[in-house]
Amino acid sequence: MTAGIKKIVFSCMLAMIAVIGALHYFTPGHYILFHDTFRRLAYFPIAIGAILYGLPGGIATAVLACVFFVPHLLVFWYQGPQAYYSELSEIVFYLAAGVVIGFISSRENRLQEKYRKMSEKLSVSYQRLHHQAGRLLEAETQLGRAKKMSELGQLSASLAHEIKNPLASIKGAAEILADEVPEGHPRHEFIAIMGKEIDRLNRSVEEVLAYCKGQQPDNEITLTAASRIIDKVVQLLDPELQKKSIALVRENDTRCRAFQVEESAVTQVVLNLVLNAIDAVEKKGMIRIKEWCDDKGYGMEVADNGPGIDADQAKDIFTAFVSFKQKGTGLGLPITRKIIQRLGGSISMARSDLGGAAFLVILPKKNQGLP
Secondary structure, eight states, X not given: OOHHHHHHHHHHHHHHHXXXXXXXXXXXXXXXXXXXXXXXXXXXXXXXXXXXXXXXXXXXXXXXXXXXXXXXXXHHHXXXXXXXXXXXXXXHHHHHHHHHHXXXXXXXXXXXXXXXXXXXXXXXXXXXXHHHHHHHHHHHHHHHHHHHHXXXXXXXXXXXXXXXXXXXXXXXXXXXXXXXXXTTSTTHHHHHHHHHHHHHHHHXXXXXXXXXXXXXXXXXXXXXXHHHHHHHHHXXXXXXXXXXXXXEEEEOOGGGGGOEEEHHHHHHHHXXXXXXXXXXXOTTOEEEEEEEEOSSEEEEEXXXXXXXXXXXXXXXXXXXXXXXXXXXXXXXXXXXXXXXXXXXXXXXXXXXXXXXXXXXXXXXXXXXXXX
């Protein structure tokens, strides 16, 4: 009960005690039944005052009831000691009722206050425990991911070592084909692409080996126009696009033709994003690659009209080993983000105006080989 309501109730009790005293005073003494009723009614405000305000409230209302009962005693003063003392004993009962009920109410209020403070302490302890449990679960999750990364590092080192030998054989075969197919032949361009992709894969393998050994890769960085990289990736993935009858729309910015980026790294980024879009859309779907350039740098958006990604899943989309595809590894987007961060850029995901997901890549102008 609020303080304002308590004040209103207390005022009503005072008014009730005053009314009962007035009724005693103006009611003739021979109406015994009425006076007995008035005496009993006085216990109500005493009990309420004791319940609301404890022992002080019980004593205060009892004393007030006694004060307003005094005029009634004067009526019985002239009826002899027996009648007078009988009425006087009512004062004792008023005071006793106020003290007893007030004492019990005060004790109950103290217990309630004690339990309230205990409840607040328990609530604080629960919140602290909940926070610590969350941190423990987060630490356990990070430990699990670290263990997976350690196992992946060992496996990657082993696989990278085993891949290097077959790559050398494939590269030799590609060079033989390149010698047999003249430059004007329609297939010569594809053989050249195959040679470049073998070189890129070989550099990636060497980077993995250097990373597992704690060394920096000493691969030579090749700079290429960002738009040319997208052209090459689209050409490479054309069979996959044709297989699902996917319409790929390009929105080019002529200024991007002069924007130079690290060829191997950005090729991997574009491949990952476009392959994810191909997996996301249904047959006869649509993928849009949009580019723009300004004084600050380069921007690229890969959007699709697939089902999109739920908000609950979006927060973990760049977390390693978290995949929402049936056969996904959960490494494509985390690797993509690491590459972009190494280049000084950023990647984010949003809802595409086509209906699916849209991945936005921003690369700064600085340190990109620009004049």
